[in-house]
Amino acid sequence: MQKIIESLVSTGQWGEHDVVLGIRAGFKCEYCDKDLLASVENYKEWQKDHIIPTSKGGADINDNIAISCKTCNVNIKSRWNPAELAEENATREDLIKIVRKYVKNRRTQMLSDICLFREIAFSE
Structure with a gap:
C-alpha cells in the first residue's frame, strides 16, 4: 500500500490523504x-463527502468521509x-449501507421519471 501511495503522490496529481x-x-x-479511474469523465467526478454532513453535526475526520462520485454526492445525497x-x-460501514440504499432508491425513482420524460418528449 505504501508503494501505491508514494507512486501516486509522486505524480504531483494526488495528495497523500486522497490516495x-x-x-x-x-x-x-x-x-x-x-x-x-475508469475514464476521464468518471475521474472528474471524484469527490469527498461527509457521510454525516458537517451541517448536521458530522465530524471532519476520515471515518466520516467517503469517496463519492459527483452524481451521488451533489445530485442525490446532498x-x-x-x-x-x-x-x-x-459504524461507518452501517452508515455507508444506509446511504447506498438511499442512493439506489433515489436512482430508481429518477430513472422512472426519466422514462416518463422520454416517453413524453419522443412520443411523436
Whole structure:
C-alpha cells in the first residue's frame, strides 16, 4: 500500500490523504460503485463527502468521509443525513449501507421519471 501511495503522490496529481481514502474505497464511489479511474469523465467526478454532513453535526475526520462520485454526492445525497435512520452508535460501514440504499432508491425513482420524460418528449 505504501508503494501505491508514494507512486501516486509522486505524480504531483494526488495528495497523500486522497490516495489513502481512495485505497480504502477501492477507487470507487462508496455509494454506487462507479469506478472513478475508469475514464476521464468518471475521474472528474471524484469527490469527498461527509457521510454525516458537517451541517448536521458530522465530524471532519476520515471515518466520516467517503469517496463519492459527483452524481451521488451533489445530485442525490446532498445534505441528507443517514444518521437519522441509523441505530445509535452506528459504524461507518452501517452508515455507508444506509446511504447506498438511499442512493439506489433515489436512482430508481429518477430513472422512472426519466422514462416518463422520454416517453413524453419522443412520443411523436
